[in-house]
Amino acid sequence: MLIYDDISSKYIKDIEGFSFNKTPDEISVENFLKEKALRLHELQTAITQLYFNEDDKLVGFFTLHNDLIAINPKQRDEFESLYGWELPKDGDLTQFPSVKLHYLGVDAQYREMGYGKHMVLEAIKIAADISELSGCNFLNVEALESTVEFYNKRGFKWLSNNGSLANMIFKLGEMDEPAYEPIQYDSETLNKMVSRLVMAREELGLTHLAVANLTELEESDIEELEYGSSPNIETIKLISSALGVSMENLLK
Structure with a gap:
């Protein structure tokens, strides 16, 4: 951001x-x-x-x-x-x-x-x-x-x-609202965001399964995000929304 x-x-x-x-x-x-x-x-x-x-x-x-x-x-x-x-x-x-x-x-x-x-x-x-x-x-x-x-x-x-x-x-006037192209986050930033999501999940006392139910993701998707080597920004956005954690706070 x-x-x-x-x-x-x-x-x-x-x-x-x-x-x-x-x-x-x-x-x-x-x-x-x-x-x-x-x-x-x-x-x-x-x-x-x-x-x-x-x-x-x-x-x-x-x-x-x-x-x-x-x-x-x-x-x-x-x-x-x-x-x-x-x-x-x-x-x-x-x-x-x-x-x-x-x-x-x-x-x-x-x-x-x-x-x-x-x-x-x-x-x-x-x-x-x-x-x-x-x-x-x-x-x-x-x-x-x-x-x-x-x-x-x-x-x-x-x-x-x-x-x-x-x-x-x-x-001007050719676009009603410009479509913003996604910013590319480097791996260090993505890993930092995942770490803060894990802290938020644990503070709320939620299991991987509970988060999956909140987001309509699979439990394996949550586990892959937390333990895998290639964090996905779209998965991060879904989970942060479900946990009530703003992207701004993840990026601080």
Whole structure:
């Protein structure tokens, strides 16, 4: 589970310890987070949210600001034909309000765990909420070549190129509620969660069979979770719900 907070001076040490790969692209993201993000946030020019895992470690961030994107009539008609997007067809209207996903980064040691996917969907939800209060049609991003497929899988469409970057747009209103992709928990975290479930079961005086009856699982499923070597997150969720133990408490 990820917890977020706005960037502030109290997180300076966390930000300084945020780890990037030393490629030219990542160096530019690092420079933004460590040198510019806080100042721009305080000026309300670009808003940055920091995301922390269950161990209070900073695992990622993203930055948003208001934007306008240019879509000519031909492109507008193509988007309508390909994706069913409805946009105003006033002849002189070629710019549309958008929220820009200015930067998004995941600490190098926490990649391939689903955090980036989670944060993109959070950004989509924020932009969708904004669109209900103020005119806004898109969430847009300038994607590196290496991330184009990542954004494409999240529903972003190619608009144009800007040098080595691809301008991509997500049409707000295309999703009623973004489907969050599950975060991948490492084995150490899963084992810690199981240990706390065992403690909760024992404190309640429940046998494996009693827990199985509460969850409609088999008694062998409970035993496999507690004694096996590969804990299953879905089984953990079922048992924690039956025992009245929140996932937040399991992850503390």
